[in-house]
Structures are given as C-alpha cells and as structure tokens.
Amino acid sequence: AQKVTQAQTEISVVEKEDVTLDCVYETRDTTYYLFWYKQPPSGELVFLIRRNSFDEQNEISGRYSWNFQKSTSSFNFTITASQVVDSAVYFCALSYLGGATNKLIFGTGTLLAVQP
Amino acid sequence: DAGVIQSPRHEVTEMGQEVTLRCKPISGHDYLFWYRQTMMRGLELLIYFNNNVPIDDSGMPEDRFSAKMPNASFSTLKIQPSEPRDSAVYFCASSLLALGNTEAFFGQGTRLTVV
Numbered sequence: 332a333q334k335v336t337q338a339q340t341e342i343s344v345v346e347k348e349d350v351t352l353d354c355v356y357e358t359r360d361t362t363y364y365l366f367w368y369k370q371p372p373s374g375e376l377v378f379l380i381r382r383n384s385f386d387e388q389n390e391i392s393g394r395y396s397w398n399f400q401k402s403t404s405s406f407n408f409t410i411t412a413s414q415v416v417d418s419a420v421y422f423c424a425l426s427y428l429g430g431a432t433n434k435l436i437f438g439t440g441t442l443l444a445v446q447p
Numbered sequence: 448d449a450g451v452i453q454s455p456r457h458e459v460t461e462m463g464q465e466v467t468l469r470c471k472p473i474s475g476h477d478y479l480f481w482y483r484q485t486m487m488r489g490l491e492l493l494i495y496f497n498n499n500v501p502i503d504d505s506g507m508p509e510d511r512f513s514a515k516m517p518n519a520s521f522s523t524l525k526i527q528p529s530e531p532r533d534s535a536v537y538f539c540a541s542s543l544l545a546l547g548n549t550e551a552f553f554g555q556g557t558r559l560t561v562v
Contacts, residue, residue, distance in 0.1 A: 364546060375555045376538060378550045378551070381550045434480075434495065
C-alpha cells in the first residue's frame with residue numbers, strides 16, 4: 332500500500348528557531364516521487380519541492396532544507412531561523428506511476444505556528 | 448501565466464441543488480486533477496484527466512459526482528444533487544507531464560458549503 336505519515340499534527344515554535352517537519356512514506360514501488368506543499372492560512376497549496384527515489388542528495392533552498400533517506404523511508408523538511416510567514420500547514424506527498432495511475436497521496440499535514 | 452484558475456471561490460447552496468465547479472488549467476499542461484479537502488479525510492484525489500480524457504475516476508465518491516473536460520483549457524466538477532456531507536474545499540490542479548517528471552500546480556480552491 333502507498334501511504335504517507337506525518338506524525339506531527341501541530342508544532343509551535345518561536346521566531347528564529349529551527350524546526351523539522353517529519354515525513355515517513357510507504358511504497359512497494361522502486362520508482363516514486365516525493366513532494367512537499369505548503370498551505371498558508373489563505374488556503375492555496377504552494378509547491379515547495381519534488382524529489383525522485385533515485386536522488387538521495389539533500390537539498391537546500393534558502394532557509395529550507397530537505398533530508399531524503401531511503402533507508403528509513405523518510406523525507407524530512409527543516410526550516411532554519413523560522414519566521415512568522417512560515418506559519419502554515421505543510422503537506423508531504425507521494426506519487427508513483429505503477430498501475431497506470433498518476434496521483435499524489437498526501438499525508439495529513441503538520442500545522443506549523445511560528446510565534447513572534 | 449496566471450496559474451490554475453478556479454471559480455467560484457466560495458459557494459453556498461441548499462441540499463438537493465446542483466453545483467458546478469469550474470477550472471482553467473495552466474496553458475499547455477496535459478494533466479488535470481480534481482482534489483477534495485476535508486477535515487476527516489484530508490486531501491484526496493477525485494479524478495484526473497490526461498489530454499482531456501478521464502484516466503482514473505476511482506476517487507469519485509458516488510454517482511452524484513461527475514467531471515468533464517471538454518477542451519484543454521476548461522474542466523467542470525458537478526455535484527447533483529448536493530448533500531451537506533459534500534461540504535469541503537475542492538482543488539483543481541494541473542501538471543505539464545506525469546507527476547514525478549514534474550509537479551502539480553494547484554488553484555486556490557472552491558470552498559463549498561451545502562446547507
């Protein structure tokens with residue numbers, strides 16, 4: 332079965348703290364893709380990153396970084412020096428192409444509240 | 448590009464009425480997806496199209512739901528008759544290629560309330 336687990340329902344931090352959002356996935360496919368999306372209070376879903384199963388290199392984009400570890404089936408997201416504008420719900424998602432389907436399977440999301 | 452455009456942004460309707468949600472994907476994108484977001488079930492795929500053809504509608508909850516894509520720049524999701532349990536945020540998304548080779552871009556969603 333394909334599944335994404337975000338065990339952290341809510342996280343509250345104070346501005347400038349670092350915070351890591353956990354994502355654990357399950358899939359039997361050898362080729363799969365992982366994504367992170369941000370949903371700010373305004374409600375839209377904003378794409379952050381896409382990673383394929385053959386690329387385990389970590390990635391950094393400004394204050395954002397992602398740690399992909401196939402050994403633990405995890406794709407964690409770290410925000411360094413958090414800001415109030417980072418307050419949002421963050422979704423991890425999995426996509427696979429097996430069975431001629433093409434869908435994003437989302438985790439339940441982590442609500443991040445950054446306090447000033 | 449203006450991104451994925453959905454209309455209306457908010458819809459309040461009475462139980463039993465027909466509701467039509469509209470979506471304009473990003474120009475040139477071959478894939479279009481309809482998702483529903485609820486507190487109970489989170490984000491779930493309802494249906495997706497490839498080159499205007501429905502490929503997977505296994506997520507459509509029941510026959511009251513139908514989706515069409517008459518051309519590459521327009522899609523509708525219709526609920527007839529609507530029920531209070533259909534209240535949710537409905538997202539449309541599009542992607543240039545199959546997911547994995549690219550990412551999906553989402554519209555701002557339509558918040559549907561059925562009273």
